[in-house]
């Protein structure tokens with residue numbers, strides 16, 4: 477499945493400032509839906525390394541009008557770590573919360589998701605966008621990420637979130653260096669063994685730039701290669717900006733995987 481990225485921010489690392497007005501955001505959502513996105517992920521606060529946090533009112537001002545207008549096109553996930561933003565977005569038509577803190581940043585997040593019978597993506601990160609770069613230290617990155625996600629699944633279940641409404645994400649690029657990202661992608665099956673759908677977001681990320689020496693707008697081939705291999709390894713959902721290209725690549729890959737089965 478494909479989760480199309482729609483950042484309504486001035487400062488996201490690859491599409492910041494492009495979809496700030498509601499009409500251009502809605503047009504981009506429509507394009508992604510036409511191109512094969514199964515759902516659309518709306519984010520109002522950049523999480524790129526070093527990004528400044530923004531106040532709740534500003535995040536709401538950016539995301540709510542967009543969520544309201546695109547919820548009819550495709551299911552919408554709201555990319556936020558704030559329970560109040562999640563609550564308002566769910567009330568405006570979103571169906572899923574995508575929390576890059578694994579629902580640790582706001583103690584009310586799981587209660588909000590459970591109370592509205594919504595779904596949640598629990599992502600692994602360490603620290604915040606301001607601090608995460610110096611926290612990229614692990615003895616066994618896959619084991620640590622897996623244990624964190626297992627604890628967060630248990631917390632979500634305890635709060636009353638339905639088991640079928642939980643997905644996890646290893647958080648590629650969030651307090652991880654190149655080697656950590658490669659390890660997580662190579663061993664994504666170990667995360668999938670947790671038994672809930674795995675989301676992977678590699679789209680245009682810096683580790684691809686490190687490997688290829690390309691700026692964010694020229695990382696499409698890397699995004700496709702890493703997304704396909706993640707799905708081959710057991711990920712169920714890829715979070716991408718370039719929906720049309722990734723959807724086409726996935727169609728070819730699926731045809732080949734289908735032929736391998738008798």
Ligand code: HH2
Nearest residue numbers: 483488489522523524599645647648677
């Ligand atoms: N990556 C980003 C933001 N949200 N959510 C999930 N579940 N997984 C990810 O890998 C992920 C995410 C960062 O990418 P982007 O939205 O393109 O940039 P920015 O945070 O600068 O808006």
